[in-house]
Amino acid sequence: MxxxxxxxxxxxxxxxxxxxxxxxxxxxxxxxxxxxxxxxxxxxxxxxxxxxxxxxxxxxxxxxxxxxxxxxxxxxxxxxxxxxxxCLGSADLFDYVEMYLGKGSHRIPEGIVRHIFKQVVEGVAYLHAKGIVHRDIKDENVIVSDNLDVTIVDFGSAAFYGPGVNFTTFCGTLDYASPEVLEGNTYRGPEQDIWALGILFHILLFSENPFRDVAEITSKELRFPYQVSEQAFELLNWMLQRDPGNRPSAEEVVGHEFFNDTVIN
Missing domain, CATH: 3.30.200.20 (Phosphorylase Kinase; domain 1)
Incomplete structure (x- = not known):
């Protein structure tokens, strides 16, 4: 319970x-x-x-x-x-990361990150194609099975979006809020989900959030604590663009070359 x-x-x-x-x-x-x-x-x-x-x-x-x-x-x-x-799994992504680090490793291998994150991105792309924004993408809202099958849950902040629809309030989690939302600007929805996916991607790659507070979210330069592949570096930078107009769509994320390699490690 x-x-x-x-x-x-x-x-x-x-x-x-x-x-x-x-x-x-x-x-x-x-x-x-x-x-x-x-x-x-x-x-x-x-x-x-x-x-x-x-x-x-x-x-x-x-x-x-x-x-x-x-x-x-x-x-x-x-x-x-x-x-x-x-009932879809035994742990959320927050617990999964903690359990993996508890095995003595300081990070999750990039192949496993790719396998997990691709499923999350494809789930978000599906929602956007149906005119739905989740608005609370985070590690605790992604369930992982023992076979590393992923399910996005908790649609308490979700909404329908479309042409001419703009949101004025944020219903999700502060650590995953995009700069435009924190600055009080209206937003369409998909760009907020993409920013949150970027935060989640960073956590999977480096086992930590890239920003500690609102000031860092809106102004801190993105830094990488460990070396990652060029493809991971490029995708993460793209999703965490502070200008929402410069972020990729979910479909563009799905098609990124980071996901071309199918090796899980």
């Missing part, structure tokens, strides 16, 4: 009628913690949090990405919305 937080908590569960006890995850979302702006009136689902509408759209897509969580079911009572999803 996940620790209770400001917005709810997560529990594992199974159907009593299922003799195999297939595990599921139930996210308990406090009604009182969900802002009015985070609701959507859906013709099929009714008035529900946008998170449920997003997950339902993913569920109904016959070509949905294997790297993105989807809705199994949802229900509600006076206190909570309950979001049921498959």
């Amino acid at each position: 996940g620790a209770p937080g400001a917005f709810g908590f997560v529990r594992k569960a199974y159907l009593k009628s299922d003799p195999s006890r297939t595990p599921y995850v139930i996210k308990h979302c406090h009604r009182s913690s969900i802002a009015a702006s985070r609701y959507s009136s859906d013709p099929e689902l009714g008035k529900v949090p946008i998170e449920i509408v997003v997950l339902d759209k993913i569920r109904k897509d016959p070509q949905r990405s294997a790297y993105v969580a989807h809705l199994v079911d949802f229900f509600a009572d006076e206190k909570y919305f309950y979001v049921v999803m498959p």
Whole structure:
């Protein structure tokens, strides 16, 4: 069971009628913690949090990405919305990095980083292609299986975007917030996800966040504590451009030559 937080908590569960006890995850979302702006009136689902509408759209897509969580079911009572999803792994990326370093290594081999990060990027590219921005990409929202299969979870900050749509508030995690968001500028959404992917990429490569506070996010020169391949260096610099107009799209990241090598180490 996940620790209770400001917005709810997560529990594992199974159907009593299922003799195999297939595990599921139930996210308990406090009604009182969900802002009015985070609701959507859906013709099929009714008035529900946008998170449920997003997950339902993913569920109904016959070509949905294997790297993105989807809705199994949802229900509600006076206190909570309950979001049921498959149980997909034993650890998040934060835990995975900690466990890997606990084995005595100071960094994760680049081949493993490539294998994990490619799945995350392809998941984000899928979301953007469907008009969805996650807005809280971080290590704790990426689940990793024992086989290094990856799933993006927690769509509590997700939103739909499109032409003419701009956001004015940031709903994610400060360490992954882009400079334009921290400076109070309006933003489209995809560029914020790309910046967050850049932060995540840096953590996977070097086992640390590149910036310690808001001042560093908005002004510090990007430095590399260890040598990495030229392709990794180029991709990381591209994603962490402070001008959002200079960042790649998710599709451009997927097509970057860093991912051409398939060796995992």
